[in-house]
Amino acid sequence: MSNTSIQSKPDNVPKHKINWGRLEEAERFSEMVKLFRQGKINRDDFRRFRLQHGAYGSRMTDDYSMIRLKLPAGEVYSEQLEKIADLSEQFSIGSAHVSTRQNFQLHWVALEDVSEVLRGLAESGMTTREACGNSVRSIMCSPLAGVCPDEVFDPTPYAVGATKFLLRNPLCQALPRKFKINFTCCEKHGMARMVDIGLIPQQGEVNGKPQRGFKVFLGGGLGAQSFVGHQLEPFTSEDEVLYTIVSVIRIFDRLGNRENMARARMRYLVNEMGWEKFQNLVLKERAMIKMLLSVIIKLEVDKTVESMRKISISSEIPSVPQGYARWVKSNTFKQKQPGFSCVFLTLESGDVTSNQLRAIADIAREFTADGQIRNGFTQDMVFRWVRDEDLPRVYSKLLEVGLANPGALTMASVVGCSGTTSCNLALTNSHRLAKEVQRKFIELKIDEDDDLRNSTIKISGCPNSCGQHEIATIGFYGGGGRLGKDMYPLYSMSLGGRADETTTLGHSCTKVPAKRVIPTILKIVEIFKSDKKSGETLDLWVKRVIEGNGGPTIKSLDDIKELLKPVVIAPTKDQDEDFYADYGSDGSYHTKTGRGECAA
Amino acid sequence: MCGLSKEKTTRVTVDADKLRSEIRDKSVKVLDIRKEDDYKQGHIPGAINLPLASLLADDSPDKVLQYAQSFGIGDETPVVVYDDTFGALASRVAWTLEYIGHEDVSLLDVTYGTWKKLGLETSSEIPSTVKTNHSLKLQPQILATSDYLVPAKEKGAILVDNRERLNYLEQHIPGAINIPYRMLASGQNILRPKEDLRRLIQNRNIAPDSEIITYCGSVGTLSGLGYYALKSLGMDNVKLYVRSFKEWKSLEKPIEKQNDANYWDLSAE
Secondary structure (H helix, E strand, O other): OOOEEEOOOOOOOOOOOOOOOOOHHHHHHHHHHHHHHHOOOOOHHHHHHHHHHEEEEEEEEEEEEEEEEOOOOHHHHHHHHHHHHHHHHHHHHOEEEEOOOOOOEEEEEEEEHHHHHHHHHHOOOOEOOOOOOOOEEOOOOOOOOOOOOOOOOOOHHHHHHHHHOOOOHHOOOOOOOOEOOOOOOOOOOOHHHHHHHHEEEEEEOOOEEEEEEEEEEEEEEEEOEOOOOEEEOOEEHHHHHHHHHHHHHHHHHHHHOOOOEEEEEEHHHHHHHHHHHHHHHHHHHHHHHHHHOOOOOOOOOOOOOOOOOOOEEEEOOOOOOHHHHHHHHHHEEEEEOOEEEEEEEEOOOOOEEEHHOOOOHHHHHHOOOOEEEEEEEOOOOOEEEHHHHHHHHHHHHHHHHHOOOOOOOOOOOOEEOOHHHHOOOOOOOOHHHHHHHHHHHHHHOOHHHHOOOOEEEEEEEEOOOOOOOOHOOOEEEEEEEEOOOOEEEEEEEEEEEEEEOOOOOOOEEEEEEEEHHHHHHHHHHHHHHHHOOOOOOOHHHHHHHHOOOOOOOOHHHHHHHHHHHHOOOOOOOOHHHHHHOOOOOOOOOOOOOOOOOOOO | HHHHHHHHHHOOOOOOOHHHHHHHHHOEEEEEOHHHHHHHEEEOOOOOOOOOOHHHHHHOHHHHHHHHHHHHHHHHEEEEEEEOOOOOOHHHHHHHHHHHOOOOOEEEEOOHHHHHOOOOOOOOOOOOOOOOOOOOOOHHHHHHHHHHHHHHHHHHOEEEEOOOOHHHOOOOOOOOOOOOOHHHHHEEEEEHHHHHHHHHHOOOOOOOOOOEEEOOOOOHHHHHHHHHHHOOOOOHHHHHEOOOHHHHHHHOOOOOOOOOOHHHHHHOO
16 A cells, blocks of 8 residues: 555645636626516526526526536536535525536526526636527536546547537527537447437547547437437547537538427437438538638647546555445446546435535545546436545445445436426426435345346436436336326336447336336336346346347236236225325325426 | 714624724623533633523513623623524524614624634633613614514515525515525625625615515524624615514414425435
8 A cells, every 4th residue: 555644635636627607697697687677688588598508497487597507528626516515505405406417406596696606606617608598518428438447538528628619609509409419438338329419439540540539429319209319420530520510510500490499409300301311411511611611620639647646545444334335336336447446426316415515525635536526427426536445434434424325326326307396397206206216225225136237217207308218227207197087196117228339218118106106116126037037137138028039928018017007006096195196295286387498 | 972883883793803802902792692501611701691592581672681781781882792503693682682772782703613713712711790771772663573564565675584495485474585594604704795795685686775674484593694684784774573484374474485396305405
């Protein structure tokens, strides 16, 4: 063991390098709110402005906002987490929410205080600009980028470079609809095929010389109608990446459907036009831009190798706390750099308190060599560059603040969109349901079952897929059911979704009442256990059934549906009143929705 | 002298350095309103203990006057109050003194915890006090009662709820706006700098001469801090609804809520 016990807080903690924020945008926001309140700007114009600056309306009211940060590549530093913690305590509800696109969201902020939050964020180098609205949303990058054993090179600087070029760029201020770009480290850890532009690093050759480049996928995306992206060409060299991105955005800007909001995402354009035609258009556009532009545009990629700071390792051997082995198995990931691990935090539906954020900031300072935190793709947060020897101490620290739940990288970690906690479109409380499922599964130690490890459960509160249910092994989206005159919350369940190199959208199986979701999943596990081949995992078993190679007892999803019938049957209200109330509500269930905020 | 003391009443907070020099000059009475046990373990030198619970057990003007007199607080004695609860409890005591007609009362701008963290002197000595006289001049213009709220609101008064956001969303007095007490502090100070506070008020389009009534959950502590935050901006027409939401509910008066949203489930608490 090298350097021993430096107990004081390290003073060489990295701070944010890029200032994405602009103080003047906070000031302008406050002016605009005043004008709006005085009736000097109409509702729609104000709404467009508000969304462009990351403030979403809240369920059934415009008087409160959900503020979405834009954290390029999901990177965030300790000082920034502390700022978010303060802002949440002062202006939001004392908790922040980690989204499935690596951002933090602060809910129920009074419209009049949004400018104060933007001001605070800008003071710490953060922005909300183009986090909502018809813009290029935060550019994602796998939280394992740079440390993943399967990656060809670290795509992080490319994601950051693309953000530098596109943020506040006039090119993307009024697109037909939102636009999403993901960089991923490898085939497994990202969703390259489920976004407008997805990029996976690969090594290629240009004029006989080895060169970095990407596999570029276009036209994928989740939503009321989901599509899997198409690969543009075998290899897109790094010099061509920005030309390619710009070409695609220009085509979308020109040809995207501005008449019908429900068909406006680029994936519909690709689908309606046909892939080959779209592909040709992109290649032509790119050739033309390269010829016509008088300047060469290239991603500004910072390739300086980050020097990792030395971190303290205690010389004393810590006593290993209860539950450590279980946690280390389900929440840590061995980096390609020997001796280092990533630590994933199991949050509940992505919610984290201000005090927990401060503890996370402290732990990052003390234990991570890169002094950074990255938000993940599944409402989670990740420490990277933690020394293996320090893991027991990290676990102890997490235990103190209630963040040491196991299961992060297993089926026990459930994704749930915000649902009726704040969203106008939601039909059910998917957010709370995801928490309930997760609590139950951790209690049942589902995370310890290797057969279930690679599977996922994701829940959306409506058909719009913010909870990404269509790429889950077991996915749910909310709606309403009825028995006689009584309504109850009812989910549609799909099976077999995945987002790796064999990206598949889930196949619809059956409808499951909210209060029967947990027994239904447990029943599926039971069916799987009795039907699986030796060594087969749940996700692979479902895949086999869907592909028609099931057996002996389960030949198709219909067979599963049949076996679930007794579980999902609706009792009368007299038999079970609780069945008719959604999670988090005492009263009778009814559906109520307002206007969607995604597009404006 | 009269002019001077008038000016002093606008002193809402006092910083640690100023208080230390006033303690040295013996020109100030300091009230520590923490629990007796905490006080006995250490307090700001010369501070007199008045636990909030004792005050709340009977906060009738006569009783408060008795306290003031027994502590040696005369009509002109400057008083500084502190707590270890972000200034909210101290605010309630300060307001009570103001209500019986004591003009020169201020809040220490940090908590006792911060005072200690700053390494400033403490003492466990209990000061002796000499009884003095204090007149009773009730200040009804800083008190709001449940009967007062509705007509005042109809005449344009602004009702401010200082509880946390989720509590406010769940239920509040109809028409109240929410300024959670957490918004009022910054860093180690119990109140933000004036320019910050002013921005929060301006963003809400509240005119400086508005009549404002603050309230909170039960006994007027959080809203006491809200009262002094507004006073620190020089807003004079501020009242404390001291019996707050607890009384409002017990009187079965109308309540408003943010409907159709399960916001509590967003909390990670």
